Amino acid sequence: MKATALWTIAPHRAELREQALAVPGPDQVLVDTIATGISRGTERLVFEGRVPESQWPAMRAPLQYGDFPFPLSYGYAAVGRVRAGGEALLGRRVFCLHPHHDAFVAPASMCIPIPDAVPDHRAVMAANMETAVNVLWDARPMVGERALVVGAGVVGLLATFLLARIPGIDLAVCDIDESRRAIVESFGARFCAPDEAPDHRDLVIHASASPAGLRLALSRCGFEGRVVEASWFGDKEVALPLGEAFHAKRLSIISTQVGQVAPAMRGRRGYGDRLALALSLLDDARLDALLGPGIPFKDLPQSLGKVLSPPAGDAQPLCPFVTYI
Template sequence: MSEGSRRTVTFQAPRTVEVVSDSVPDPGAGEVRVRTLMTAVSPGTERLLYQGDAPSTLQADTEIDSLSGDLEFPLTYGYSAVGRVEKCGTGVAHRWTGQRVFAFQPHTSHFITTPAQLIPLPEEVSVADGAMIPNVETAVNLVMDGRPMMGERVAVFGQGVVGLLTTALLSRHPVACYTIEPLSARRRLSAEWGADRSFDPAEDWDLLLDVLNVSASASQIENNDFEGADLVYELTGTPSVLDDAISVTGFDGRVVIGSWYGKKDASLQLGGRFHRSRIQLKSSQVSTVDPNYQGRWTKSRRMSVVLNVLASLQPGDLVTESRPVEEAPSIYRRLDMKEQKILQPVFRYK
């Protein structure tokens, strides 16, 4: 072990987070040590972890080596780190030293990995933009899974970070994109990031139904004369909203579920129009590529799309809280309280 102190965010128990210190490790043969500059918090997922609402027996992520364990406490988590390679083990090319990189790693000030697990970041890419790579990848995956077609009506429930980025990517397609979000500040952001119109679900529901040409008369239900949205995304993390998403979806429409509900149940009303609607419900999670695409698409190809849109998308603009990692417990408490002004927190490391 080398001299120095490594700081790691650790979920010790429900609603108990500590920043734990230990020695900074040295890289072995074929490995590098990265000194972290910034890690991004996944607000929805990490709120679930903090609250103890994530299934403890579920593997954190089978596709990410650094998250190979389950979600039993105590655990470390996080999958978005930007840093610089500060030391190379034997057998690693010296050109890696000093290289700014992205890696799927938990919230920690130093980590050991191999060059194959790193994505070099050009200096013109800001640290904040680099830290948002997983959120952009998730949005790219959601759009791919939804398969938007020219002229379709698309509704996106939830304008958190992933919802906003999904809206921004959908706005690059020739579709009508409508968003549904209860927080006024996020509705304003939604318009800035490409929504044709953003609705308050409490105040504007009837207006949304009119815009989507949704009708629920008995004769129209019987004849499937119900336009509605062609494609709907449920990205709120709130199980009850899935029923609302289904209710505005038209005949043979698609509902893409990007939320992770953890242990929370989703109660759905499927005995009425849904029974004859041929609506498709699809789970979407970024760890894998849709099997229908796997003949031509790999995770590496999808990541190349992410890196290509970073400069024009500038997702780092969505960061609202940039705090020293020592303040992690406070950030999770504020997420738990659903403090409205927290959209995207990141941790900084000295």
């Protein structure tokens, strides 16, 4: 058996390769891919060769092929149907943290059934939703808090979607892209430009992946406010105003990363539990506004660079996805 896989072979260069597909072992399943999601932030850093060497072990995808920096097959948002192996999963739709391949063999324990109410393309956002869940577990938002999300990318918007469910929360979302307003408001939050961002916030989630955004997040905190850093800057250094009122206001900067279950839930929830929760939270048609564009798998090597880093003036996609059927 053979499969076709996307490999990144050098900075800004990708190709499709045919490779052997193993026969599933006793605890494995064979999956035919229906769609995969592209995580623009992380996959852009990988595609451009900007993952720092010190972070190669931490940034390795669970089922990655090859090694950093190149060549490697990277990704972690595959939706497919089980063709063989694992009677409990046979014929079922599953989500797996697998790269962009048209078929794959994976441990059955890593293939999480997709709820019937969640369509295929929306299910590719499970990894992003899992990140947002972990962000909230690290943030520990409370009823009635004043909160701000800086950056209305896919993680920022999914965090907004979850935060807006908290009773009494005063929630604003700040972004330079006015086109994100409709999505933010559909989730029940208010949208604002950076210069309109409210201050005296108890909680700020920073998800803009920009130094200016993180500085804004700090400036909008109230006394003993906390900033949860949900972006990742790769090999960039970031200058922050840690003088001024940082100490007098007793501010906190909290790192969050989906590679580990947040301490608030660690020991009570495992990775599979968190991913299953993320999939269940995707049962909301409003989230379809985050999807697109769809890219045929055969066109992915030529399209990937443009969708990861669109030309100046072009629309910035939120959650592009790859189609296989």
